[in-house]
Amino acid sequence: MTRPRDNPASRRTRANGDGTVYQRKDGRWEAAGYVLAPSNTRKRIRVYGTTRKEALAKLTEKIAASNRGLPVPSAQGSVAAYLTYWLENVAVHHLRENTHTRYTTCVNRYLIPGLGKKKLSKLTAKDVRTWLNQLRTTCQCCTRRLDARRDQPRCCAVGQCCHKLLSPLTLTYIHSVLKSALEHAVREEEIPRNVARNVRTGTPRPRRFEPLTADEARQLLTAAQGHRLHALFELALHTGLRKGELLGLHWEDLDLDAGTAAIRRTLQRTSTGTLTTLPTKTRASERRVALPTRCLHSLKLHQEQQQREREAAGTTWQHNGHVFATAQGRAIDPTNLTRTFTTLLRKAGCRRIRFHDLRHSTATLLLEQGVELVVIKELLGHAHIGVTATVYAHVRLRIQRDAIDTLSTALNTPAIIEAVESKGDEPPPCAALVR
Structure with a gap:
């Protein structure tokens, strides 16, 4: 008599590549099969379940992921x-x-x-x-x-x-x-x-900044007249260069005849406590910017002043090629520049802002003058124009409002304009259709 377990119809058969499923001595079910491993190799894995169905489902999921080209994780550590x-x-x-x-x-x-x-x-x-x-x-x-x-x-x-x-x-x-x-x-x-x-964390609100107005910028430049770093503050407000980019400028980066500056490096204080010259923040930050006539004149005067300081320092002068250096030729510490900037703001009677807000002030003033966003993006050295558009969205909204008001005035009929001017704050009559 044929026993049930020897009957072919009662056997649980699986095709090649589907793996094997069997019950362990401890009562759990174990499924084993070959899946894709790193370095394009094959690896036999084992999964476990309280029932045969659960173990088989786990193995099927692993094999399906392997067939899609996803290798089995090899990480064993924490x-x-x-x-x-x-x-x-x-x-x-x-x-x-x-x-x-x-x-x-x-x-x-x-x-x-x-x-x-x-x-x-x-x-x-x-x-x-x-x-x-x-x-x-x-x-x-x-x-x-x-x-x-x-x-x-x-x-x-x-x-x-x-x-x-x-x-x-x-x-x-x-x-x-x-x-x-x-x-x-x-x-x-x-x-x-x-x-x-x-996992989504949500988009945080950007940090609010208060850039200088045109009047405040003029106040600051007036107060900087006669300061040994007058050319630096003028260059910062006219070009929007970062603090590290300004302090990392070398004279070889400037072409005073052509009126351009090549931004190739930045100066930072590293974790070791030393001032180090590093590449620019991003590849887009490595750029060439045009210098206005006012900045060219200030830089030439600054070069003459630096030559006099070099002669006065004599053998103690440390030549590093920096455009903006101390009276002994050493690189300027970014923290000391911040202190100098805070003192200058107090002298000018301006509210206290960060040095980086000079960069924001440049972009804001350019936008208010109607300069194209892509031009500002290239000047500031942003990697993507979306960064420029996001940071200065509030300025663009104000410019849009002015543009819409201008269009609204252009679309008004002469009768409406005359009625508005004669009645002052009274509401204008219903406007005629513009065809």
């Missing part, structure tokens, strides 16, 4: 281990030094304490979203124990939480660092997808 590897072996070669320092601080302060213990291959979008929500609502004094290091505790240690929360901009920055790290893990085929991209 998120903290991969972030450390990424900072030390990948990011350090692709980021500017100051940017790498900020990334390192972000990873050590927020990412590793929050997500570091999780397995990289098992990190989900839900984990990232839960962690970001916790960051958004957690007091940083409590989390980082800032209050415990104060001489006089005033937050958690005394039972009165100050609710020092992270700003939306900081949350977006932390999220972007995680996305960058996981994106490289995808490229190295450590994980199949970047789960951080599936």
